[in-house]
Every structure is written in C-alpha cells, then in structure tokens.
Amino acid sequence: MSEFSYVNGLYVRSSDASVNVEDRGYQFADGVYEVISVYQAHLVDRDLHFDRLNRSLTELDIPWPCERRVLGVILAKLLKRNGLNNGSVYIQITRGVASRKHAFPTEQTRSSLVITCNRKGIPSSQDLENGVSVVTVKENRWGRRDIKSVSLLPNVMAKQYAVENGAFESWFVDDQLTITEGSSTNAWIVLKGGELVTRPTGTDILSGITRLKLIELAQAKNFHVTERPFTVKEALEAEEAFLTSTTSFVMPVVEIDGKRIGSGIPGPVSEALLQRYREHIIHSAEA
Ligand SMILES: Cc1ncc(COP(=O)(O)O)c(C=O)c1O
Numbered sequence: 309m310s311e312f313s314y315v316n317g318l319y320v321r322s323s324d325a326s327v328n329v330e331d332r333g334y335q336f337a338d339g340v341y342e343v344i345s346v347y348q349a350h351l352v353d354r355d356l357h358f359d360r361l362n363r364s365l366t367e368l369d370i371p372w373p374c375e376r377r378v379l380g381v382i383l384a385k386l387l388k389r390n391g392l393n394n395g396s397v398y399i400q401i402t403r404g405v406a407s408r409k410h411a412f413p414t415e416q417t418r419s420s421l422v423i424t425c426n427r428k429g430i431p432s433s434q435d436l437e438n439g440v441s442v443v444t445v446k447e448n449r450w451g452r453r454d455i456k457s458v459s460l461l462p463n464v465m466a467k468q469y470a471v472e473n474g475a476f477e478s479w480f481v482d483d484q485l486t487i488t489e490g491s492s493t494n495a496w497i498v499l500k501g502g503e504l505v506t507r508p509t510g511t512d513i514l515s516g517i518t519r520l521k522l523i524e525l526a527q528a529k530n531f532h533v534t535e536r537p538f539t540v541k542e543a544l545e546a547e548e549a550f551l552t553s554t555t556s557f558v559m560p561v562v563e564i565d566g567k568r569i570g571s572g573i574p575g576p577v578s579e580a581l582l583q584r585y586r587e588h589i590i591h592s593a594e595a
Pocket residue numbers: 343463489490491492493494513514515516517518519552553554555
C-alpha cells in the first residue's frame with residue numbers, strides 16, 4: 309500500500325487509517341469496490357469503472373458517497389499525494405455505519421468511501437511471457453456475480469486453492485461443466501481459425517472492464533468474438549486460452565488442471581491481444 313489513503317473525507321497516512329467497527333462493510337460485507345490501473349498517473353478506463361461502480365451501487369441500493377465527478381477529483385488528489393504514476397487504486401464504498409441489524413438501517417447513514425493506492429498492479433512480465441497455469445474448482449458463489457461486491461470469501465478460497473496447487477488462478481466450473489470465470493479474472497479460449505470465445509455477461513459472471521475493452525479491441529482487429537459459455541473439455545482442446553483482468557491484462561494460460569493447452573506456450577492470438585491491450589493503455593494515457 310502507498311503512503312496515503314482516503315477515508316471518508318480525509319487524506320490520511322495509510323498506517324493511521326481506520327474505519328468504524330460498525331461499518332456495514334466490515335460487519336456484513338455490505339459494500340462494493342473497484343480496482344483501476346494507473347499508468348503514467350492516468351486512470352485506465354476510468355469511466356467504464358465508474359459506470360460499473362454505479363451499477364453495483366444501484367443494484368444494492370447504496371447511495372453514492374459523493375458526486376461521480378468529485379470521486380474523480382479525490383482520486384486525482386490521492387494519486388498526486390502519493391506520487392503514484394504506475395500501479396492501481398482500490399475504491400470501496402459501503403452502506404456506512406449503523407448499529408448492527410441485517411436489514412438496511414432506518415437511521416440516517418452515509419455511505420463510506422475508502423480509497424487505497426498500490427504501487428504494484430501490473431502483471432509480472434515473466435508470467436505474461438511464459439503464460440500461467442489454472443486449476444478448476446466447483447462454482448459455489450451466490451447468484452449475483454455481476455455485482456462487484458466486497459463479499460469475496462469463495463473467491464478467496466478459490467485463489468488459495470490455486471496457490472496451494474502451484475497455479476496462478478482458479479476457474480470456477482458450474483453444474484453444466486462450463487467455466488464461469490476466474491476468482492478475480494474472466495476466462496477466454498481461442499479456437500482453430502482464431503475465433504475467441506468468452507462467456508456472455510449476465511448474473512453468473514462479473515462484467516470485467518478488461519474483457520469489455522478487449523472485445524472491442526479484438527473486433528477492431530477483425531477477430532471473431534463469440535460470447536457463449538464453454539466447457540472445461542473445450543478449453544482443454546482449445547488452441548489457446550487466456551484470462552483478463554485489470555491487474556493481469558491479457559494473461560496467456562498454458563495449462564489447465566495440469567494438462568497442456570495447445571503447444572504449452574503462449575499462442576500468437578494471446579500475444580497479439582496482449583500487445584493490442586498494452587497499446588490501448590499507452591494511448592489512453594496520452595489522450
Ligand atoms: C470475479 C471477477 N471476475 C472478473 C474480474 C475482472 O474484471 P476487470 O477486468 O474489471 O478487472 C474480476 C476483477 O476483480 C473479478 O473479481
């Protein structure tokens with residue numbers, strides 16, 4: 309974490325930052341979050357992240373803690389205060405502080421806003437070059453995965469399972485044996501002829517901003533993108549596989565459950581899309 313954080317109106321030293329013990333985010337995971345990449349002091353795809361934040365808040369009936377425009381100002385000030393040019397920011401908004409009852413508080417509460425910065429946030433170049441492995445786990449999350457909720461226990465458990473099995477990520481598999489998404493990433497495969505397949509958005513996955521952007525970038529380069537569920541079997545037989553997220557960019561997947569995908573090294577399509585995504589980050593910082 310970097311030196312300064314923002315907590316409910318104050319820019320404070322991260323080591324001194326604290327939240328109320330009755331914050332509903334702390335007690336009920338009653339809140340939402342966003343992670344945005346920072347490149348050359350520029351917030352990558354900021355407006356798309358703000359749109360998704362707005363959607364998450366609206367779905368849970370949590371009021372914005374400030375105007376959307378003001379959130380942009382706070383973020384810019386915090387980046388400056390931390391001298392942060394490259395890394396990521398974490399934004400968390402919860403329903404606020406109230407005496408502990410499950411239902412929404414009837415007393416007047418204010419949504420809590422906490423922002424922290426991280427000097428890391430870009431993927432390791434070694435992983436991008438060599439590709440990573442994933443393991444599959446049974447889907448066990450709630451039915452509103454489209455909301456970017458701070459309630460992440462199944463995702464935490466799934467990532468821990470990956471770590472314990474020497475993998476980079478876990479991919480959740482539902483009862484139909486299709487892959488929904490990763491613990492903190494979206495899943496893709498590449499079929500013969502270069503067709504890209506990724507699950508359509510809906511309530512069973514988070515609509516990743518990287519996923520959204522990559523569909524646009526890939527189509528602009530004449531890749532055919534099909535949004536449909538795909539099975540583990542299809543993934544194992546695919547030419548290539550990769551995953552996407554704000555902090556993983558376009559990460560080639562070379563192994564699933566110990567089985568090699570394609571030739572076992574990052575394929576040309578994944579590499580071309582990673583290159584295109586990097587260009588997008590650079591161009592958007594220049595704009
Ligand atoms: C469950 C899940 N799916 C997908 C993603 C990728 O989303 P994005 O590309 O916006 O980082 C994330 C990111 O945190 C996630 O938690």
